[in-house]
Amino acid sequence: MKSTVIFEQGDHRWIAIGRDPEKSSHVVDTNEYVIVSKGDGMLLDPGGIEIFPRVLAELSKHLRLEDIRVLFASHQDPDIISSLALWLDLNPRATTYSSWLWTAFLAHFAARADLTITGIPDEGMTIKIGDSGATVEAVPAHYCHSSGNFSIFDPQARILFSGDIGGALLPSHESNLFVTNFEEHVQYMRGFHVRWMPSTSALRGWVQRVRALKPTMICPQHGSIFKGPDVEKLLDWLDSLEVGQWGGKDKTKKADKRTAETVHAHAAASSGGSVPDAA
Numbered sequence: 001m002k003s004t005v006i007f008e009q010g011d012h013r014w015i016a017i018g019r020d021p022e023k024s025s026h027v028v029d030t031n032e033y034v035i036v037s038k039g040d041g042m043l044l045d046p047g048g049i050e051i052f053p054r055v056l057a058e059l060s061k062h063l064r065l066e067d068i069r070v071l072f073a074s075h076q077d078p079d080i081i082s083s084l085a086l087w088l089d090l091n092p093r094a095t096t097y098s099s100w101l102w103t104a105f106l107a108h109f110a111a112r113a114d115l116t117i118t119g120i121p122d123e124g125m126t127i128k129i130g131d132s133g134a135t136v137e138a139v140p141a142h143y144c145h146s147s148g149n150f151s152i153f154d155p156q157a158r159i160l161f162s163g164d165i166g167g168a169l170l171p172s173h174e175s176n177l178f179v180t181n182f183e184e185h186v187q188y189m190r191g192f193h194v195r196w197m198p199s200t201s202a203l204r205g206w207v208q209r210v211r212a213l214k215p216t217m218i219c220p221q222h223g224s225i226f227k228g229p230d231v232e233k234l235l236d237w238l239d240s241l242e243v244g245q246w247g248g249k250d251k252t253k254k255a256d257k258r259t260a261e262t263v264h265a266h267a268a269a270s271s272g273g274s275v276p277d278a279a
Contacts, residue, residue: 001055013062016219017055028222041129043071044074048079071096072127072138074152075098081106099146124150139151139152145197149163158215159216162210164196164197165220167193170222170224179226186237203243215231
């Protein structure tokens, strides 16, 4: 696993952790991000239990564990936050933030009776990094894909952490941290979004909110980072995408027809005569 400083301005930094060549093939690849502001840290989507030791090792190169003041979960999935108990064992004073919808669910990952999670209201909120660090904004991203979902925007760095939005399932030979060819990169995003994102209107609403923020970099939890002109290309692509689609065969229609035929046969037998044919 590698860690890379992707933004640095004075005492304000963003660090991307990912590209783990040692991960098991059955584990989806993820990116973890750390914002360090005036010595205090905020860990975005800390990741799953499987990758915890390697994320911890890379993070420790940039920040003391006791200086992690905020843990943020964009939503409730295990690849996002199932390592919660391990982080809290190392730093019990860290504050955890996630959608109010998931506070009682995330407690299952925590294994601590005294856990308190700050529930983010649906409209979002401002989150301060430690006592003297910068503030960031929790931006509503509901139904993209989770029903309680948030992105994080850092107005100082002008970086948006998008969670699953903009995510890509990359093959092993595509390991660039940043997107190098947007048009070629689309093939790794399309299936992910069409299946995992349930609402086209919700996705377009998110795009509208993000355009107003004018980020210069968008960092997804899966795949490569978008910067410069690729930010606008991503937003344009998402704005034109129809999601919530499944291309498989629907077996329920056949099942419904079989049920109708069975009901029809029983009705005919019980009436001793004929009944209209089943549709």
